[in-house]
Amino acid sequence: MKFKTWLIIPLALCFWGCSHRPPTLPPASQPEIEPPGKGKSKPAKNPYQRVKYKLLDQYKKWRGTPYRLGGLNKQGIDCSGFVYQTFRQQLNIQLPRTTIQQSKSGRQVDFQQLKAGDLIFFKTGKKLRHVGIYIDGQQFIHASTSQGVMISTLDNPYWRKSFWKVQRVWQ
Template identity: 45%
Template sequence: MKHSATQTLITIVAVFLLTACASGPENNPTARVNIKQIDTQLEKDVPQKESDALFHFYKTWHKTPYRYGGNSRKGIDCSGFVKIAFAQLFHQSIPRTTHLQSHVGTPIDYEDRQYGDLVFFKTGFNTLHVGFYLEDNSFMHASSSKGVIISRLDSPYWADTFWQIRRVN
């Protein structure tokens, strides 16, 4: 059976859409992070520790729109956001895709999660999502619906799609 160029192109586009970094709805107002509390943390002039650097990184990228395959302030996807953070903050190179990032570092039990660990989600058939665990059950990530934001792990959507936590040293 021969495939036309159009059929091949449709197949390639379908594969990209099925493997794209995806984010779910942020509709639960009771499951949101206290942004005023985070903004207070962000007002520090000079980072005193690594965790402060991660908050400053968030402040720089906050509300950057989502763009599949993006890697700039004009648009970023979840794995690009994580890759850039590792390069700028930790001077480490990690893979570009969420799938490959999900094999970096060491798996961590949910109860042992710490600030800066990577949290992974299975958000659809063959679709993964990644972000940085912060504290108080929150994580920062590039959401496909709202850009770079902070969400709660215990919101219904993220709790249902949670997959694993990994620590990269």
């Protein structure tokens, strides 16, 4: 059976266009964020500052870890797995494993009340959800499908458009 070239191209485009993967964003410049040096500065008295430094410590350890759906280790991790591991390892808080379960944890707060450690949720598709952890200065840490564990900004039009809600799961 012979295939005609004019049939192959539309079929290929149909299959390519049916992908459920969220759009890949252009690479963002990753800030070099360092917590204050040990012994040289006073420990943070504000609990949110302490959380911020713990989050930055986690970022340093996990930065660039590739995305893997269902992953929970440095060979690959997904967004809710990263949140789960970060809260367990850095804050000794046990959260549910999935994004939807995490979105029901704690209490909802207004976007204007964001503080370090708050969970930020996004609707990235009809049924797709994404979660990250707010650090400070409009930045959040998360496991991106395209770039792995990274810091992104809420000023990015993609994240601004897909913002869903904020949950505070500690304090």
